[in-house]
Amino acid sequence: MNLSLTIQALRLNDYMLPCLNKELLGLDCPGCGLQRSVSLLLNGELWAAFKMYPALFTLLPLFVVLISGEVFHMKYSNRLVIGLSIASVALILINYTIKLIL
Incomplete structure (x- = not known):
């Protein structure tokens, strides 16, 4: 695993946007999980990224x-x-x- 990708993924976790639909209505939206999936993909966790989104x-x-x-x-x-x-x-x-x- 490349160290720079891991550092970038850690920084990405600090800036993830909250889902307003989930906060206001309590339901996931069709895009929920996309940001976390990209973060998992950058960390090299392909299967976890696929399961997420x-x-x-x-x-x-x-x-x-x-x-x-x-x-x-x-x-x-x-x-x-x-x-x-x-x-x-x-x-x-x-x-x-x-x-x-x-």
Whole structure:
């Protein structure tokens, strides 16, 4: 584990934003867990990050494709964006539904 990544992840934990939906209504929102999942990913805990927020692993490639599609004008970037967007939304909704049930 790289020491600089660990230090950055520790600093990230100090600046995490609270979920207003959870504070006001007592219910998780569809984005709850994203910040902690990124922190776990930076610490190298892939499985824990996936359990915390599974859509992270489709959102990261989605942003990479969006940015690289604009910079390099890739031919099939629209298909990748659509596919990754659908997968991300599906994972977010499934994860949110499971959180509500449990």
